[in-house]
Amino acid sequence: MKNTRTYKSALFRCATIQAGFWDGVVVDKQMIDTRGAADYWTSEFLQSNLKNTSAAGTKRVAVALQIALKDATDPAIQQELINASQLVLNRHGQVTSAKKIVQDLSLTQGAAAAIAKAFVRPTLYDSTFKFDREEFKACLVFRSVQLDNGVMLTAENASFDRVIDVTRTRNSEKTRFTTEGNIVSEKLRKSR
Amino acid sequence: MTKSLKDLYRQRYEKVLLPIAGDLEEILTDHLKSGPHIDRITVRAKTPKSFLAKAATREKGALKYKDPLGEIQDQLGARIVVFYTSDVRPISRSVTKYFRHIEMLNKEPKSESEFGYFGKHFILALPEDAIPRRVKLEAAPKVFELQVRTLYQHAWSEASHDIGYKPGRKLKKVQKRNFALTAAQSWGADRIFQELHKALRKKNA
Numbered sequence: 090m091k092n093t094r095t096y097k098s099a100l101f102r103c104a105t106i107q108a109g110f111w112d113g114v115v116v117d118k119q120m121i122d123t124r125g126a127a128d129y130w131t132s133e134f135l136q137s138n139l140k141n142t143s144a145a146g147t148k149r150v151a152v153a154l155q156i157a158l159k160d161a162t163d164p165a166i167q168q169e170l171i172n173a174s175q176l177v178l179n180r181h182g183q184v185t186s187a188k189k190i191v192q193d194l195s196l197t198q199g200a201a202a203a204i205a206k207a208f209v210r211p212t213l214y215d216s217t218f219k220f221d222r223e224e225f226k227a228c229l230v231f232r233s234v235q236l237d238n239g240v241m242l243t244a245e246n247a248s249f250d251r252v253i254d255v256t257r258t259r260n261s262e263k264t265r266f267t268t269e270g271n272i273v274s275e276k277l278r279k280s281r
Numbered sequence: 282m283t284k285s286l287k288d289l290y291r292q293r294y295e296k297v298l299l300p301i302a303g304d305l306e307e308i309l310t311d312h313l314k315s316g317p318h319i320d321r322i323t324v325r326a327k328t329p330k331s332f333l334a335k336a337a338t339r340e341k342g343a344l345k346y347k348d349p350l351g352e353i354q355d356q357l358g359a360r361i362v363v364f365y366t367s368d369v370r371p372i373s374r375s376v377t378k379y380f381r382h383i384e385m386l387n388k389e390p391k392s393e394s395e396f397g398y399f400g401k402h403f404i405l406a407l408p409e410d411a412i413p414r415r416v417k418l419e420a421a422p423k424v425f426e427l428q429v430r431t432l433y434q435h436a437w438s439e440a441s442h443d444i445g446y447k448p449g450r451k452l453k454k455v456q457k458r459n460f461a462l463t464a465a466q467s468w469g470a471d472r473i474f475q476e477l478h479k480a481l482r483k484k485n486a
Contacts, residue, residue, distance in 0.1 A: 108351030111383065111406065111423040138381060140406060145312075145379045149410065209410045212418065216409070 095119045097126070099135055112140055125184040125217060139184070139217055146218020149208070150177075150187050151228035155245065156207035157200075169200040174229055181222035188215045234266070242266055286336060286349060291329050297420050298326035298356055305411040305425065309359055312379040316372050318364035320432055324425075327356045354404050357425035362435045366475045369401055369429050376427060381406040383424060396464035398438055401429040433467040433474075 098116045103109025115135070117126035131137050141149070154174050161167045173194050180190070187208070191201045205214045230246040244252055254267040284292075306324040313322060327335075336349035346352045361372055376382070384404035390397040404424050412421045430438065446452075446460055 103351075105348045105351050107346075107348040109423065140381060141408075142377075142379055142381055145408060148312075148379070210412065210414060210418070213409055 097130055113137070139219065141216055141218035143219040143221040144224045146186075146216065147221040147224040148228050149213060149216075149218075150190065150220075151225050153187060153204050153207035155229050157203035158245065160207070161200075161203050163199060166197070166199045166203060169196055170203065171231065173200070174231075177220070178222050178225065180220040183220050184217055185220050186215050186217045187213075189217075236264075236266075242268075287329065287333060289350060290332050290336075293350070293356075293420070294326055294329055294332075297416050298422075300413045300416055301407070301411050301421060302326045302357060304413055305357060305359065305407070308408060308411050309361070309427075313361065313372065313375050316361075316363075316368070316375055318368045319372070320362040320364060322359070322361050324357060324359045327353075327358060332356065354422075354424050355426035356422050357407065359425060359427040360435075361427070361429045363429065363431055364474070365478050366431055366471050367478070369431070372429055373401055373403075376403060376405070376429070380408065380427075396461045396468055398441075398464070399430075399434050399468065400438070403427040403429075431471050433471045437464055437467040 095118050096116075097119055099113055100115075101110045101113030103111075115126045115131060115137075117130065120127060131139075139146075151174075154170055158167060158170045158174075161170060173190070173196060176194055177190055185193075187204060191204060196204075205211070208214050231243055232246045232249045233241060233243045235241045242253060252268055252270070254265075256265045256267070257263075258265050302324045306322060309324065310322050313319065332349070332353065335353055336344075336346055338345040361376075363369060363372055373385075377385075380403075382403050382405050384402075386402045388398055388400045388402055390399075403426070405427055407422055407425050409418065412418060441460060441463075452460070
């Protein structure tokens with residue numbers, strides 16, 4: 090501890106001495122940026138790791154975004170969530186949490202609530218992990234198809250084939266895409 | 282009046298472990314579903330009978346576990362059974378990719394001239410997603426045990442467990458040899474299937 094404002098602190102608790110001390114919390118007030126606690130201190134001195142592996146933490150956030158997208162009925166929130174799922178890819182290698190991502194991307198209260206609600210337990214919303222771009226892309230990716238008649242179709246990759254029927258038209262090189270659903274938004278845009 | 286260990290564990294078994302076991306099995310299946318040749322993924326909560334028997338284990342005259350509820354790590358036990366020995370390594374990699382491991386151990390007989398139980402055992406941190414909202418976080422165990430075995434390792438282990446075989450148990454010489462013989466045959470079958478799998482996969486490719 091250097092002084093009352095810049096210090097490192099770790100707390101591991103357990104009911105009995107025989108078993109436990111498997112997890113704890115650390116505070117590092119000596120870090121000048123927002124990367125979390127210093128690696129040399131947590132991994133070398135405390136010989137600890139983040140409770141979540143990169144893959145598990147990243148996949149959890151991807152799944153939460155997927156659920157939030159599926160449940161969102163407000164088109165503005167849907168668009169925000171789609172944008173967030175693209176912007177978050179820049180965080181590869183950063184120690185973060187769903188809550189931190191939401192704050193850093195300045196998502197609206199509606200989008201933040203939709204993501205927070207999608208976690209199995211509320212504490213997981215604020216649980217830290219190291220973001221893994223490849224894992225995220227493997228879990229949540231959007232497939233877009235652009236046709237030569239100017240139409241563009243976009244759907245989440247995992248459900249694309251389920252929500253959009255794709256058939257080749259007879260005696261033609263053309264492809265027919267068929268889908269049905271309720272219209273939740275319709276607007277004019279200047280660009281794609 | 283303080284509750285007995287039996288009552289405490291029964292309560293934990295019913296209200297905590299059983300609900301977690303179902304959710305943990307779903308999580309494991311989701312993470313490992315793309316793995317090679319998986320026969321089954323199961324998670325079980327240790328029964329009160331089995332827990333109490335383990336809690337009563339003695340070592341050098343004294344009870345082995347001073348705090349059985351905290352120290353016994355297989356209150357939640359997961360098992361992944363795979364077809365071939367070559368599947369154990371990629372499955373183990375996926376396990377450590379998604380679960381924070383605390384211990385990892387290749388279980389095998391001490392001597393190369395002995396045959397008995399083979400398997401890969403992990404002690405892993407229990408992910409919070411596996412704890413349903415109705416269960417308090419602090420009531421859940423921190424860790425669970427995971428075993429990765431081949432079909433033949435599994436078959437030998439289950440049958441010998443059913444008979445009541447345990448290392449160190451007093452057996453007649455011929456019974457010891459019979460256990461070793463069946464273990465050696467399982468080991469041999471694993472080896473031959475692995476060779477066949479490797480050879481025929483190359484041929485079919």
